[in-house]
Amino acid sequence: MGIESADEVHDRTESGIPPIKRIVVNGEMPPVRVSQGEANGAPTHIAESFVIDQGAMAPAWTEERMKVESLGVRFDRKEAVKDVSIEVNSGEVLALIGPSGCGKTTLLRSLNKLVDLTPTAVRSGRIMLDGQDTDLMDDTLLRKKVGMLFQQPNPFPMSIFDNVAYGLRERGTKRPGKKELEPIVVDALERAGIWAEVSDNLSHPALSLSGGQQQRLCIARSLAVRPEVLLLDEPCSALDPISTAIIEETIVELKSEIAIVIVTHNLQQAERVADQVGFMYLGDLVEYGSVEQVFNAPMAERTKDYVRGDFG
Amino acid sequence: MVSGKSRRPIKARGSRKVRARGVWSIGDRVGLTIAWATGIFLCLVAFSVTIYLALKGVQYLNLDILISRPEAGTEQSETGGILDPMIGTLLLTILGTAIAAPIGVGIAIWLTEYGRPSLLARFVEAGIEMLVGAPSIALAIFGLLIFQNSFMAPFSFTAEGGAVFGRSFFAAGAIMSLIALPFVVGGTREALNSIPKHVREASYALGKDQASTIRRVLLPSARSGIATGTTLGMAQIIGETAVVVVLLGASLQLAPEGAIPVLDVLKGTGSTLTSYVYQNSPAGEGKAPEKAYAAAFVLLLIVIALNLFVNQISKRGRHTWG
Ligand SMILES: Nc1ncnc2c1ncn2[C@@H]1O[C@H](COP(=O)(O)OP(=O)(O)OP(=O)(O)O)[C@@H](O)[C@H]1O
Ligand SMILES: [Mg+2]
Numbered sequence: 001m002g003i004e005s006a007d008e009v010h011d012r013t014e015s016g017i018p019p020i021k022r023i024v025v026n027g028e029m030p031p032v033r034v035s036q037g038e039a040n041g042a043p044t045h046i047a048e049s050f051v052i053d054q055g056a057m058a059p060a061w062t063e064e065r066m067k068v069e070s071l072g073v074r075f076d077r078k079e080a081v082k083d084v085s086i087e088v089n090s091g092e093v094l095a096l097i098g099p100s101g102c103g104k105t106t107l108l109r110s111l112n113k114l115v116d117l118t119p120t121a122v123r124s125g126r127i128m129l130d131g132q133d134t135d136l137m138d139d140t141l142l143r144k145k146v147g148m149l150f151q152q153p154n155p156f157p158m159s160i161f162d163n164v165a166y167g168l169r170e171r172g173t174k175r176p177g178k179k180e181l182e183p184i185v186v187d188a189l190e191r192a193g194i195w196a197e198v199s200d201n202l203s204h205p206a207l208s209l210s211g212g213q214q215q216r217l218c219i220a221r222s223l224a225v226r227p228e229v230l231l232l233d234e235p236c237s238a239l240d241p242i243s244t245a246i247i248e249e250t251i252v253e254l255k256s257e258i259a260i261v262i263v264t265h266n267l268q269q270a271e272r273v274a275d276q277v278g279f280m281y282l283g284d285l286v287e288y289g290s291v292e293q294v295f296n297a298p299m300a301e302r303t304k305d306y307v308r309g310d311f312g
Numbered sequence: 313m314v315s316g317k318s319r320r321p322i323k324a325r326g327s328r329k330v331r332a333r334g335v336w337s338i339g340d341r342v343g344l345t346i347a348w349a350t351g352i353f354l355c356l357v358a359f360s361v362t363i364y365l366a367l368k369g370v371q372y373l374n375l376d377i378l379i380s381r382p383e384a385g386t387e388q389s390e391t392g393g394i395l396d397p398m399i400g401t402l403l404l405t406i407l408g409t410a411i412a413a414p415i416g417v418g419i420a421i422w423l424t425e426y427g428r429p430s431l432l433a434r435f436v437e438a439g440i441e442m443l444v445g446a447p448s449i450a451l452a453i454f455g456l457l458i459f460q461n462s463f464m465a466p467f468s469f470t471a472e473g474g475a476v477f478g479r480s481f482f483a484a485g486a487i488m489s490l491i492a493l494p495f496v497v498g499g500t501r502e503a504l505n506s507i508p509k510h511v512r513e514a515s516y517a518l519g520k521d522q523a524s525t526i527r528r529v530l531l532p533s534a535r536s537g538i539a540t541g542t543t544l545g546m547a548q549i550i551g552e553t554a555v556v557v558v559l560l561g562a563s564l565q566l567a568p569e570g571a572i573p574v575l576d577v578l579k580g581t582g583s584t585l586t587s588y589v590y591q592n593s594p595a596g597e598g599k600a601p602e603k604a605y606a607a608a609f610v611l612l613l614i615v616i617a618l619n620l621f622v623n624q625i626s627k628r629g630r631h632t633w634g
Binding site for chain 1: 510
């Protein structure tokens, strides 16, 4: 197989350096993608822990959820995102890659207008959700439809149950009771792949869970409000390889129902989970295409250098 | 996995640090010696105060003193106990804290989460700094000025000529709240500032507005900080003497004013453990030094208990994210 020693890959992950080395060394082998399961075996030790039934997972259809039309974001003078147009489709995972500071997070945070919380941020262009301009939508409603997961696990200091129920409890008179919420909470925990671990102690404080469990709890917390789109900003960079594998598995399972955008510095992770890949550089969306195309036959010189690991 | 870890040069870095200790200069050594000496000296002072008070306290403290009211007497045996001062301390602490806690938490939230209008915010910050530094006797005199106004008459005793006395639990409690306020604000702000930005954003990302984020996420996260600040403020109130002497009046017993229960006590004058100690020790009128020792010991126990409580909550209540 065209794979470097798994040990090498592992060491880099552990020491915190993003494993930017290509899996395919001599180019004669197509990149192994978990979601495609080309039966070449898993590319790293991580992927070995889960094998996905191809037929069931491969999206039979995709449908446009969000459409970004010449988005620009400035912080004071600093242009963080320049004239980016991209689509987010349900049924597939979009990975945003690129060197540090290239505007991935800013683009992601524009999708749920979280970037508007920064007083210096100025946004231009249009972002549509299901054909509707998000600027004409209520922030609250938009953010219920477009959920987000952060780099650091950040459960609230309350019980596991209350964390997942948090987004469901509206202010006002008709607050739903625990009985009503329970099926939704359980379902969200199941879909986030953490139910088995927490089913006995839903009333325990969420912050007593391990980092990986906390991150999956945060996924459940987002899923509970039934979002159409899920934004993930380097969701595994603070986690160990096992937790990472479980979360990647969850992402692949979720994509049939939810459009997923993931920002990652881990190119192997992008290859494993993504269908579409966008490569950003200094605020520009330099390349956008299917994962095979971007990793195997990149059109731009910069993309080629980046996916080869020539610069980070 | 194991081989990957062992390659990290953690050991080497550690040993370099150890070697660094060997090359301290003379100046550093002298500084270190002075620091140690001062530290030991301070510990000795704290210990001797505690032990001295404990010995005296245990010697004079008994159940009778705790449950009997103070009396005016020329002989020590006729002076009664410290029941009223204990109730006074309790009332004043409750009153001051009840005012300071909600206002302090509110100010802290406004300063950290909104901070606008920024000029006013800076003004309030400066005001709170000023409260920390202000001598309590100055605050007390200021309180007397306010509460002796005729429009403040409902809060204290009014003499027949119409002069407002200006001294009562209300008056003392109001000024005590100013003394506790900076501690509540400080504890709450510190706790709020230690909550990472992404925790707030996680709440917004679920479609919540700022008000529910504050109520459901930030305040619960800041709980231990709020408790710590409030308890420190309480300790401050309990230990305060000048405000009591100036604003609560000089009667050793509670002297209710008016006919409405509870309210009459708050409108009236009284004493606290601190003013009791002050008046009965040789520094004051000195009629019952033994009871002053007993009261001082009770005071010390309360303050030590509060400090232990603060340690406990700040140890247990720390939330850490990632
Ligand atoms: N709040 C802000 N104020 C000012 N400048 C900002 C702010 N947030 C981001 N920027 C700038 O915008 C640019 C893009 O930042 P962004 O966080 O989107 O990069 P990124 O691709 O996510 O980087 P990384 O991979 O390191 O997370 C950077 O140059 C950054 O300095
Ligand atoms: Mg980023």
